[in-house]
Amino acid sequence: MSERMKEPNQKPEQQREQLLREIEQLARRALFGSISETYRTCGTPGCGCHRNGPKHGPHLYVSYRGDQGKTTGYYVPKAIQAEVRASIEAWGQLQDRLRRLARLNMERLTATTRRKSTLLQQALAKGCCKSSADSPGNSKYLC
Numbered sequence: 001m002s003e004r005m006k007e008p009n010q011k012p013e014q015q016r017e018q019l020l021r022e023i024e025q026l027a028r029r030a031l032f033g034s035i036s037e038t039y040r041t042c043g044t045p046g047c048g049c050h051r052n053g054p055k056h057g058p059h060l061y062v063s064y065r066g067d068q069g070k071t072t073g074y075y076v077p078k079a080i081q082a083e084v085r086a087s088i089e090a091w092g093q094l095q096d097r098l099r100r101l102a103r104l105n106m107e108r109l110t111a112t113t114r115r116k117s118t119l120l121q122q123a124l125a126k127g128c129c130k131s132s133a134d135s136p137g138n139s140k141y142l143c
Contacts, residue, residue, distance in 0.1 A: 019097050022097050026090045030088075031091055035060060035076075036062075038057055039057035042056055
């Protein structure tokens with residue numbers, strides 16, 4: 001989590017802007033999936049991996065649910081394992097940032113709704129607006 005997001009005095013709009021910047025950066029490198037490591041025996045009959053010796057590995061794989069809902073995956077070569085691990089971690093961080101952004105968006109919408117409701121109530125109290133029911137349970141306000 002960035003230091004700026006920990007600041008309690010930061011205004012919600014500033015938090016949103018910071019989250020949007022972080023989301024953009026994370027989205028550039030995020031990979032979807034789960035990492036698994038396997039250890040295997042080789043094709044050499046005399047190798048110790050066929051007896052009590054250590055197996056060969058770890059071999060890294062990424063698995064994910066494909067478009068049709070079927071789990072699929074791919075092998076990750078050693079040369080890019082660190083980058084793939086970081087990219088899958090970025091996916092988790094991206095999901096966290098998106099949840100926080102959605103929470104801020106909800107708070108902003110509910111605050112806007114409350115503000116509009118308060119303004120309408122004030123206008124009704126002053127007599128600036130009139131309530132007219134065009135059908136049962138459906139009120140309209142004429143301002």
